[in-house]
Amino acid sequence: MIQATVPEPRTRWLGALAVFAMVMTPLVGYLIPLWYAAVLSLVGLLAAPTLVRSRAPLLPMLALVILVGWALISLNWSPAAPHLADLKRDKDVEKFTALKLVLQLALYGAAVAALAQMSHRSARLAGRVMLVGVAFLGLITFADGVLKAAIYQVLHNLTEEPIRPDLAMVKVSMATYPAILLFWPCVRILDAWNFRGRNIAIALIAVCIVAGAHLTGADAPIAALILGGVAWLGTRVIGKPFVRGLIPAVSALFIFAPMVVLWGVRSGLFAWLYMIAPASWDHRLNIWAFTGNLIVEHALRGWGIDASRTFGPAIPLHTHNAALQLWLELGALGAAMAAAFFAWVLYRIVGWTGESRRDGAMAAAVTVSYLVIGGLSFGVWQEWWLALGALAAIACGVAQKSSALRA
Template sequence: MLAPMARRDALSDTILSYPFAAAVALLGPLAGLVPRGLPVWALTLMVLSGVLLARGGAPARLRPERWTSAAVLAFLALAAASAAWSPSGRAALTVVEIGYIALSATLAGACIADLPEDAARRLGWLFVGGLLTGILIFSVENALDHPLHRWVNGKAADDLSVTEGNVPKRAAALLALLVWPAALVLRRHGMRWIAPALPLGYAMLSLLQPSRSAIVGVGLGLAVFLAAQRWASATRRALAAALAAAFAGAIPAAWLFERVLDLDHAPWLFRSAQHRVEIWWRAAGRALETPLLGQGIDASRALKPMGETSQFDPLTESLLPLHPHNAFLQVWLELGAAGAALALAIALLVLAGTARLERDDQPYALASFTAALAMVSTAYGIWQAWWMAGMLAAGLMLVLATRVPRSGR
């Protein structure tokens, strides 16, 4: 089933290949039903990949990109150091979570990138089948008021509606990332028109679920996909400019939205969007108190109110609802300008890596990158383990898709 590295024949027979294939097949159902299970998925893939690499001559096969690796290590060092002044009791655990996601990317990425074409083809179909299963589960759940989610999470029928909670919203966000590598697998099998129908169909389905962030993510992903079909390089440059503007302008934008445009009172905005404007302003204010190195990793969840009030929710023990609902502000708040510079460098290096893909593959990678960029701008804490694992999964499945041989070869 799986045969990476120099000793491919030996590894194809190892029992480890079957759990690896099972992990790929189960990704879609996990994302659709138990999104918080993704960290376990990432750890499992990390261990399996590490063993497979070791059996196939790992040191010679690991080829991490030098500048990206350096930026990630520097970011981890800063995050680890900042745990010393972070008010969060789980700061060290957050650093560990970021670290194992980075290690999973290195090991599993190397393992998948060295797959022979036949193994990649089989794993690609397992991934697509699993994702379609996950989307089907998610669709049935939405139609029937989430009976499985209620059962898994212990929600009684007369409790607060599950759709008001985060489990279905997390699932919607993860599926919005994963439809793009699945579409690329189909494209490499020669399904030129069927491939984009998968994310388009999911976009239509997204209109029936409660996560506005997922709707925005898949919608912007489609727009970038269409643009990149004709202007891949220009689209990549536009995304790079948007990234730079997001990091440089996160704090000024929070001030503009709240103090100048008064968007937290705008009647045309839905209530949760108004609340986000207020949250962003409070996060920006605290970020300006420690502009160079920030308040410390994971500090967002532990900052105490200092006289601030909220028109939406009473402020008791925490200034923010766990995180600022914006990755750029969260990095500024917790790790300051140093962290923002390193995070921007990492994101730009990942984006630049899409230029090394085959021309027909690039729109799919850029669309998935855009979906992630859109959703980290409006929802979820960037260090939440399930969310980091979801972005890792999307990246790894894109690598897998690029290893699938094109139809006719």
């Protein structure tokens, strides 16, 4: 007896939202990275009605809900807590990081959960658009790195005041971060296409991104590509045992970060690193050493959300390390919830790896790349950076579904 194949439900609306996100990725990434928050918020808002019949994963959401709830509670003792009266003035709403976290959790979470329901057909179109966008980001950052941000300056000066060349180079370097995170889903798509020049195409995209990062002075994307590559190769070769090993390793990064820093200072490791590290890393070491000592004072509850901004030049805006910032501001509970969330992510990747090592390798590489960049560069609460994490999760789903029938 021949069983009829049940046709896959069409998801044109979700496919359109995914294509929109991927079209905006190179434009926003190169010109205005901060707008990733607006793009993902819009996608989440428009996709939310499709979640009525879906079952969103509860465990990771629970960890994030507890984390955000604790951030709200910490306003009671945070030296950076604004007055509630400031909510009357729109320009001051930006100061309420904890309030923004509530909105971001809802909107970014809706975007990720909804687009996970996309059909394979919709994902294939979104995947092609993503591949073109990432290739464009790699090419434009490389070209503008060679030209000392001349292209960016021309575009910027059309609508705003002239920008200094050195600041323009920093702006161009921001495009390398989404390029690195979405590089691994693009590798998965190209790998599934199985054409003769796929390895050359992958290598060219990688070279452009790395060269662009180097020319514009961005170290973290290069480190992310290297360590993400290790995770990709380890998952492809070893499989599920390698990803299982990442779970305690990543959890330890969040749980033991301040202890490692304090040991590094007292053992003389930091003093040795000061002698060999470049200036930017020397600055990070100073911040981390100062942060480690502050964490000890309020290790359980933390100093409160956004407290990093209140210590003057010793910590300019944030700690340049996600784990240390979580410990400093939200204490042991905040670090534990972050560790639990990423442990769940990696646990899910173990399942993906069991079904396809290619999918598992992609997801492991993206996760490691995100953690590396977050551990070296940005504040943990920056809305565009959190949005980029949601976009990376969507990209993994797009690549997995668009490659499923080809691999």
